[in-house]
Amino acid sequence: MHIVVCAKQIPDPETPPSAFKIDAATNKVIPAAGISPVLSQFDGIAAEAALRLKEAKGGKVTVISLGAESAQAAIKQVLAMGADEGVLLKDAAFDDGDSYTTARTLAEAIKKLGDVDAVFCGRQAADWDMGQVGLLIAEELGWPAAIIAKGVEATDTGLKIQRVLADGFETVEAPLPAVVTVSNEFGEPRYPKLPQIMAAAKKTVTAWGAGDLGLDPGSVGKAGARLQLQKLFIPEKSGRVELIEGDTPQEQASNLIKKLQADKLI
């Protein structure tokens, strides 16, 4: 089985709030000095899911990232976990796209790879949290998609996927090829073994641009985006403290309940 993992490199979600700055004029995040971008957390988990399937059933795992040169690091990280090949989709034309153009570009790359049986994405990228790309890839490829998976196993005919629901989980089956987006309930990504880190360091990552994928530069990146960013801002935080009156803890508790009910919070 050939599984593609889509891995995105994102600004470090653990950037200290004081270092997180926005350029209001261009509506962009200013990269924080000295803080390197990281692999989106859910994509590490998607890679883990893919690798476990590979271990169970054989086959290979290819990791694809759309992004800047720095996204090499994200690709290497997944290679070190045990993926076999890496592809970086890099082109000035891809810049400033949206979920749709990202998915389209990724889908084109998946088609170019040819023999892909499944695509594993994270449930959402941990920066914009759109949760769109996986589904849109499925749409582009015309494949079934199962999102927010907490378990994936191979059956004779396809995949059996446990999906997280608000009140439990459901099990669905999908024929191959299919797209799966993986959630944190799946478990932690593995820690890479050193021999694999070294092997990954030596691997060359294939780089494809718009031309390689046969994509018209006008249909991808900013030019092709369907979503327009209106305003990017850091919400103002303010706190207000109200002390609940009452002579005994019991009285305070019942006053608190009254208050919460009055505010329609419970």
Place this chain on the structure above:
Amino acid sequence: MADSTNRPARPQRLVGAWWGPAVGLSALGFYASATVPGDAPTREIFFNVPDGAWAVYAFLAALVGLLIFGFVRHASLWSIGQPTPGALKEIPSRLKNTVRLGMAQDKVRRDRYAGIMHWCIFSSIVVLTLVTAQVAIEADFPVSFLHGDYYLFFSFYGDLFGVIGLIGVGMALYRRYFAQMHRIRWDERLEDHLIIVGLGLVLLSGFFVEAARIMVTEMNQHPDWARWSFGGFTVAKGIGVFGFEDHQMLAFHAYSWWFHVAMAFGWLALIVFTRLDHMFFAPINAFLLRTDSPGRLTKIENIEEQEVFGVGFIQDFTWKQLFELDACVRCGRCTEVCPANIAGQPLSPMHLIQDLKAHLADVGPAIAQHRHEFSDPGREVSSVALIGDVIKDETLWACRTCGACVQECPVMIEHVPTIVDMRRYLVMSEARIPATAQAALENLEMRGHPWRGTALERTTWMEGLEEVPMFDGSQEYLYWVGCSGSLVERNLPVTKAVFRLVKESGASFGVLGQEETCNGDPARRLGNEYLYQILAQQLVETFKSKNVQKVITNCPHCFNTFKNEYPQFDGNFEVIHHTEFLAGAMQSGKLTAKHPVAANVTYHDSCYLGRINGVYDAPRQILEMVPGTNLTEMQRNLSKGLCCGAGGGNMWQEEVGERRVNHVRSEEAVRTGADQVISNCPFCIQMFEDGVPAVHPEEEGRMRPFDVAELLEKSVFGETAVAGERSS
């Protein structure tokens, strides 16, 4: 105040080696013999045992044969190990260790009772062996000296050391069978009884042989000679009460002689089969003991070209590491001081060493035999995995690398490198790591610091301080703040305090701010040597490019790795811990502790400043110089201090076991009745912040942890000034 500190005496080395005089006495004897006239006192060798001579030599030959056999058998096991770089370098300091630690037994004496007991037995064996050797020379060499005054003197000291030996045996018997001495029974075996009872019998029977001989020879003819053999003489007097006939005594003499000789050789043969082999292995291990700092872990050279990382199979240890397994005497000293063991966690360094030793004995012979047959040197000769089966993962993770075990081990075993080598295998080859430790390692990789989820920046601590100078190579010192000092809320006041004090002292210094990255210590201690090397190399480059010469560190872990480990990466800097710098500044009058700080404090030695780097005085000197501050030591202090629990990467692990180490240590601190526990390490302070409330739930009157610098800051600037500064 200075005069009221109840500072305990340092463990002091006793003057000289006690066994020295015994050797001196023998030498004197040889000299004296030359001057003694012919008809002087003497005795007949092999009196009454005409076959004695050949028997003794037959026994001796058998013993030597056994010893050689034993040694070869051991050596074939050690030889499956890897090369031990530098084992034969720096011979003078190694010889010094052999004498000081191996023969004078400095470490044995860290337990006073055991020290006396062991010296009694040891000196008795040495002297009585010399006595026997002299008898042999007298009998079988063309020299004669056992007569005259020297013979009398010889009789005297032979008996004296026989009695001393018996005293030692008595102390050992008492300790093993009557005293509440647990550690020596944690792994008690049949051989332990054989050794001690056997030695007692050898010594006692010796006195009986002597007594019988005295009764039939000297007692009547030369009672004045006999008295010199005061032990035998006393026994003879005792037996004399029964009024045996001479021929009965002669028979008794013959039987007891044979018994004595057989026992003595039998006992010596135990060397081959029991822990008595420490007679040889301990001094050799003292010779093999590292000559560099115990704070330094071995560097894996050319790590990128290696195929084996750390130790996953017994033959991956160096031969020195295998050798020292055989030196262990199961005394339990290491386990007794091990913080993990004290807290009921799944680690006992003694059992770890013994388990490795047993595993070596199990699989070693097969590996030694097949070594030449397989291209992969018999890696998996056993289905029992070294790590996971023989040594459990959680055992390896529970170690704090605190060095207490290494410090106490009387046979100079170095547990810490052995444990870390196995961790290296777990992390680098197997990627089997507790989740929280893994998160710390990943964070180090991704963010250059181990503090996952911190909301602080490396420059946050500078807020509210006027003008923090950046290091640009022109200043004398680099003040290295470290990850904890800048990214952990609790440690910020310490960083500020050190900064203000260094500034006040007038020193020229600067900081790196955003350019600081982790020096890698947590990665190395957690077993990720690869990550450590990357981080260390990076930082050495940064230091060099900035022309750093002298570094003041906030944290003993930074201190240790800069000082002891960076030279492995060609990074040679003068490294000073802030307590050393501040104590120096106070002594030279550059800082004055003017304002009294009324506080009853106790002081906690962090492992990496204290035990591992020997800095005990500087912080205590500061405490002494602060007016109004009164120091009460904890029971475990100085080199016997107990780890706070955070070392060896345990800062980032969930503890498994009965208790948490920081609760145990906090309890010890609380027990002093002090209202502040003072330390010198960001980890210790965090551990106390967490541990003290756990063992002292009421908030009122609860002890509070501070760094030495925080206390000194109050004294130098005045408490109100400091408080004002904080709230601004």
